[in-house]
Amino acid sequence: xxxxxxxxxxxxxxxxxxxxxxxxxxxxxxxxxxxxxxxxxxxxxxxxxxxxxxxxxxxxxxxxxxxxxxxxxxxxxxxxxxxxxxxxxxxxxxxx
Numbered sequence: 166x167x168x169x170x171x172x173x174x175x176x177x178x179x180x181x182x183x184x185x186x187x188x189x190x191x192x193x194x195x196x197x198x199x200x201x202x203x204x205x206x207x208x209x210x211x212x213x214x215x216x217x218x219x220x221x222x223x224x225x226x227x228x229x230x231x232x233x234x235x236x237x238x239x240x241x242x243x244x245x246x247x248x249x250x251x252x253x254x255x256x257x258x259x260x261x
Contacts (some may be wrong), residue, residue: 173179190197232239242248249255 231241247255247257
């Protein structure tokens, strides 16, 4: 019966190494599956960070334009908040 066991499994160091690898790969709380999910979550968060940094830069440019140019400020107020001059009338059309 002992002759059917492979030679490398009779070595106590090989068995210990195999047990250690199985433990680290599948049983431990920081196993490979958990590490893979953490890595994918980290990549998603890096993408979100890049998106928000682009949005912040875009908002900064818009703010700079609004503070520097009075005509753009007037256009923004009219479009976003429906502000008007005293002698003007505003008509809003809603589409259903």
